[in-house]
Amino acid sequence: MARILVTDDAAFMRMQLKNIFTTLGHEVVGEAENGQVSAQLYKELKPDLVSMDITMPEMNGVEAVKEIKSFDPNATIVMCSAMGQQQMVVEAIKAGAKDFIVKPFTEERVKEALAKVL
Template sequence: MEGKILVVDDAAFMRMMIKDTLKKNGYENLIEAADGELAVQAYKAEKPELVIMDITMPNKNGLEALKEIKDFDPSAKIVMCSAMGQESMVVEAIRSGAKDFIVKPFKADRVLKTVQGIIG
């Protein structure tokens, strides 16, 4: 699988879990960022095929980063992750252009199904 996937979460453990799930299923070209500010920089530098991004992060949250990335590249494919109870943020993310969302704690098959549905 060729397309780069940018994994964004302030928790290194969550990034590792997502990356491990993707690697086990053939997605090798993975990059990561620890907050929304770094995510925007990484997106502009790397132009990944897909971004999987947490909503709640320091420096710049996922919603702010989503809007900035979509302003830079309206065709960006972004999936948001959020904990239970953040429904209003999820709605805002979808309105702002997110392709989908994954609720934490997530199951590996849900992450995989979402990624495959968007980039194959």
């Protein structure tokens, strides 16, 4: 069972992911609505995994990945992107994200990504 920090600026997306993670037997230990909050919570909660949206106010997902990786080089981060954000996904992977899931999420795809990175 992994302890997961869910990051997305849309509350319904966080809820959707939370439900999928919980159904798959993991524990959601925190939720963040932007990259800045996510980086702060990461330091406090030290989760096993962060799901990270790409497009967010204040601090986007790519910047947040860099921030979290500078604090913990071993952080496991999975990007969540909408279609058409390939360029930012590539940047996030270069910055240290381990995988990505494209919205809308399916339980199957989330399960695959978790199996790959955990």
